[in-house]
Amino acid sequence: MFGKKIGAKRKYEHNVAGYVFISPWLLGFLLLTLWPIIQSFYLSFTQYSLLDSPTWVGTGNYEAIFQKDRLFVKSLVVTFTFVLFAVPIKLFFSLMVAMLLNRDLKGMSLYRTLIYFPSLIGGSIAVAALWRNMFGLDGYINHILSWFSIEGIGWVSNPKTALSTLILLSAWQFGSTMVIFLAGLKQIPRDLYESASVDGAGLFRKFYNITIPMLSPVIFFNLVLGIINAFQMFTSAFVITAGGPANSTYMYVLFLYEKAFKQFQMGYASALGWILLLIIGVLTLINFVASKYWVHYESDGGK
Amino acid sequence: MTSEAKRSWKSHLILIPFSLLMIYPVIWWIGASFKSTAELSLPSLFPEQWMWQNYTDGWAFSSQYTFTTFFANTLMMEFWNVLGGVLTAALVGYGFGRLNFRFRNFWFAVLMATLMLPAQVTVVPQYILYNKLGFVDSYIPLILPHFFGGGAFFIFLVVQFIRGIPRELDEAAQIDGASVYGIFFRIIMPLIKPALYTVGIFTFLWSWDDFFSQLLYLSSVEKFTVGLGLRMFIDQFEVQWGQLLAMSLLSVLPSAIIFFVAQKHFVEGIATTGIKG
Numbered sequence: 001m002f003g004k005k006i007g008a009k010r011k012y013e014h015n016v017a018g019y020v021f022i023s024p025w026l027l028g029f030l031l032l033t034l035w036p037i038i039q040s041f042y043l044s045f046t047q048y049s050l051l052d053s054p055t056w057v058g059t060g061n062y063e064a065i066f067q068k069d070r071l072f073v074k075s076l077v078v079t080f081t082f083v084l085f086a087v088p089i090k091l092f093f094s095l096m097v098a099m100l101l102n103r104d105l106k107g108m109s110l111y112r113t114l115i116y117f118p119s120l121i122g123g124s125i126a127v128a129a130l131w132r133n134m135f136g137l138d139g140y141i142n143h144i145l146s147w148f149s150i151e152g153i154g155w156v157s158n159p160k161t162a163l164s165t166l167i168l169l170s171a172w173q174f175g176s177t178m179v180i181f182l183a184g185l186k187q188i189p190r191d192l193y194e195s196a197s198v199d200g201a202g203l204f205r206k207f208y209n210i211t212i213p214m215l216s217p218v219i220f221f222n223l224v225l226g227i228i229n230a231f232q233m234f235t236s237a238f239v240i241t242a243g244g245p246a247n248s249t250y251m252y253v254l255f256l257y258e259k260a261f262k263q264f265q266m267g268y269a270s271a272l273g274w275i276l277l278l279i280i281g282v283l284t285l286i287n288f289v290a291s292k293y294w295v296h297y298e299s300d301g302g303k
Numbered sequence: 304m305t306s307e308a309k310r311s312w313k314s315h316l317i318l319i320p321f322s323l324l325m326i327y328p329v330i331w332w333i334g335a336s337f338k339s340t341a342e343l344s345l346p347s348l349f350p351e352q353w354m355w356q357n358y359t360d361g362w363a364f365s366s367q368y369t370f371t372t373f374f375a376n377t378l379m380m381e382f383w384n385v386l387g388g389v390l391t392a393a394l395v396g397y398g399f400g401r402l403n404f405r406f407r408n409f410w411f412a413v414l415m416a417t418l419m420l421p422a423q424v425t426v427v428p429q430y431i432l433y434n435k436l437g438f439v440d441s442y443i444p445l446i447l448p449h450f451f452g453g454g455a456f457f458i459f460l461v462v463q464f465i466r467g468i469p470r471e472l473d474e475a476a477q478i479d480g481a482s483v484y485g486i487f488f489r490i491i492m493p494l495i496k497p498a499l500y501t502v503g504i505f506t507f508l509w510s511w512d513d514f515f516s517q518l519l520y521l522s523s524v525e526k527f528t529v530g531l532g533l534r535m536f537i538d539q540f541e542v543q544w545g546q547l548l549a550m551s552l553l554s555v556l557p558s559a560i561i562f563f564v565a566q567k568h569f570v571e572g573i574a575t576t577g578i579k580g
Contacts, residue, residue, distance in 0.1 A: 017483045018404025024391040025414065025458060028451020033417055036428035043428065050434065100318065105311050113566065114322035118329065120562050124512045125530045126551030129537060130332050133343075133544055140331060143346040172325075224419075232421055235514045239537065253423055260427050261519060273424040280421055 044271035049264045061271040072272075074247050075255040082163060082251065083230040086170045091222055094174040098181035099211070119175025127169070128239035132156055135165050159248040162241050166249055169236055177222050184218035185211070216295040224287050231280055252276060336549035343544055354545055358553075361546030364536055368524055370550060373532035378557075380528065381507055383446045388453030388506035389499050395452040396461025396495070397487050401473065418455040422515075430519065444520040445513075449506065457502045464498035465491065504565050508558050529554045 019026070044061055046054035065072050101112055121127055134140045135155035142152025155161045188211065196206050212219075234253045237243060243250040256276070260269030335343060336357060338350040363369045398404075399411055433444045452458050468491070476486050514530045521531060533554060536547050 014402045014483065015404045018398050018402040018407060021398025021402060021487070022395050022410065022452075024450065025395040025452030026410070028448065029413065029417065032429060032448060032451065033420070033425055036425035036432070037420075039428040039431070040424055050431065097321075100314070100321070103311075103314065105314055105318075107315075109566075111318045111322045113563075114326045117559075117562070118325055120508070120558055121555040124555060124558075125514050125533050126554045129533060129547055129551045130328065132537075133335075133548065134328065134331075138344040140335075140344070140346060143344060147346075172328075228419055228421065232423065235512075238514075239534070256423055257515075260430070266427050266431065270427050273421075273427060276421055277424045280419070284419060 040270040040273055043267050044274050046267040048266040050266060051264075054267060057267070061268050062275075064268070065271060065275070071247070071250065071255060075250045075252045078163065078248065078250050079231060079233075079252040082167060082170075082233065083227060085164075086167045086230050086233075087223070087226045089167065089171045090174045090177060090226060091219070093171060094178035094222075095181050095215075095219070097174070098178045098185055099207075101178075102182055102185040116175040116179065119173040119178075122169070122173030122175075123235060125235060125239050128236045131165070131169050131236070132240045156241055157245055159244075159246040162245060162248045166233075166236055166240065169240075170230070170233070177226065180222055181215070181218060184215050188214045213296045217297060220287070220291050220295045224284060227283055227287070228280055231276065332548060332552060336545065336552045338545050340543070340545060357543075357545040357549040361536075361543070361550040364539075364543070364546060364550075365524070365532075368527070368532075370529065370532055370553070372525065373527050373529045376526060377511065377528040377530075380442050380445055381510055383442075384449040384510045385503045385506050387446065387449035388457060389503045391450055392453040392457040392461050392502045393492065393495060393499055394487075395458045396465055396498075397491055399458065400462040400465030401486075401491070402483060414455050414458060418459070426519070433520070439520055440522045440526065441520070442526070445510070445516055449510070453502060453506060457506070460501060461495060461498050464495050468494050500565065504561055507561060511558060 043054060045056060045058055047057050047060075048054035097115060101108065101115070105111075118127075136142075137152070137154035137157065139152075139155075141155065145152045153161065155165050192210050192214070193206055196210060201209070232253055233251055234257070237249050237251040237254050238257075241249040243254050252272075253276075256269050256272045259265050259272060331348060334347075334349040337353045337355070338345075338357075339352060339354050342350050342352070362371070399407065399414070429444070430439070433439050438444055448454070472490055472494075473486050476490050481489065512530070514534075517528045517531055518534070521527060524535070527535070533547070533551060536542070536550060
């Protein structure tokens with residue numbers, strides 16, 4: 001009887017205390033996430049310029065986007081191209097580097113620092129400025145090329161190469177992905193490799209049969225977040241190329257930003273936001289479904 | 304030479320050129336920030352004539368406000384962001400990590416789902432909301448979100464950390480008559496310090512680089528952050544590249560200092576979240 005009472009009291013206490021402790025997040029979620037999402041859905045069916053109140057236009061925004069807006073198509077193509085190249089390149093490089101760094105070696109912490117450092121500052125406007133200068137017509141890159149008697153071009157001002165420059169910049173910032181891979185590699189038991197060596201497996205076989213399956217949950221994590229982040233790329237496209245030349249780097253988020261905060265078409269921009277959410281949602285879902293076929297979790301009994 | 308020594312020698316052979324390649328643009332950047340415009344396009348790493356005035360002229364490039372204002376503004380904003388992020392991430396992390404309450408799993412799933420939500424979906428209504436409340440062109444839209452748990456990523460990090468702390472410690476304190484609040488302040492808070500360092504460091508770094516929100520919400524020059532100051536620099540009619548690179552370099556200095564001082568917390572922090580995700 002006595003014990004039961006205490007038990008009941010404790011449970012109650014945790015119910016209240018639990019909500020007290022999570023209240024900052026819960027409040028923020030309701031106020032700055034849930035409510036804006038609902039409102040953005042409503043606004044996407046309206047015309048709204050901040051000055052007048054929103055007017056209902058039904059699916060007008062969506063029709064305009066899908067049927068008439070050439071910039072929408074262009075920005076989608078640019079963004080998908082960026083994601084398609086930037087994400088795998090970054091994943092591949094960071095995995096290779098993580099494997100290189102995953103050993104006990106004198107001076108390893110210095111190597112890690114040097115390799116991680118660019119990622120620390122990579123997303124900032126400062127590095128965007130640096131990049132713009134280095135890849136300019138008179139920039140540093142072209143001078144290096146001239147040593148090999150290759151005539152450089154204005155990498156950033158040429159529509160054919162501008163996007164590649166941004167992809168390269170994103171690849172230069174592979175540090176956080178690399179650190180996550182590194183942590184994953186440290187979890188793989190060494191004796192797996194040793195017994196494979198005894199069986200005569202080479203480097204490539206060990207990589208393919210041990211590293212990849214054992215690391216697959218981490219690869220999956222990096223892939224999902226990598227895609228989501230790549231879709232939201234803004235600063236470098238805004239600062240280095242401003243979407244140009246000839247809209248060749250006109251990223252989706254840049255398009256959304258200009259619609260909302262340059263032209264003040266809030267309804268239209270909300271519709272663009274919802275389309276982005278759907279795209280990312282579908283891709284994430286596909287990722288999760290596909291993961292059943294290639295991601296191995298230890299608790300399932302491995303392979 | 305033993306085979307072990309041979310292997311490590313080989314690794315150095317790859318690692319040395321590779322890490323130099325990675326850091327090379329940064330070294331070039333340091334040199335270039337001291338160059339005159341004429342020397343900038345030369346491939347030499349360091350200038351023949353050191354232009355210290357790149358720094359002094361760049362610092363005061365706009366006649367009205369200097370980078371002193373921009374740095375002061377950014378650091379003030381950072382103070383509140385870090386304070387809010389660390390404090391509320393600890394509270395919320397404890398709630399999710401230790402307490403049993405109704406619908407906890409549901410709310411936790413919601414929390415994790417917001418991790419994947421692109422900010423662009425909520426940005427328009429948020430702007431409208433702040434605009435109605437008269438907060439546009441103030442720091443409130445930049446600071447306030449950090450007092451709401453500091454973001455899903457940090458809460459998750461603290462939760463993961465708390466789950467690694469043995470429950471016996473809580474239970475012992477409970478037998479001694481401590482309430483959940485007492486346990487949080489006297490047992491958990493001191494133990495999760497490493498995670499909170501990580502939260503603080505990354506809050507600082509990410510808010511420093513959160514150019515999108517700064518661009519959106521700050522419009523008067525007197526309130527500009529360092530990032531917006533640089534943007535103003537770039538938008539000038541004729542960009543003084545030497546000065547711009549000098550100021551850009553200064554703008555990443557705080558992040559660099561924090562990185563070198565707190566290196567240990569970095570790798571630990573990313574590792575705890577990453578591996579268990």
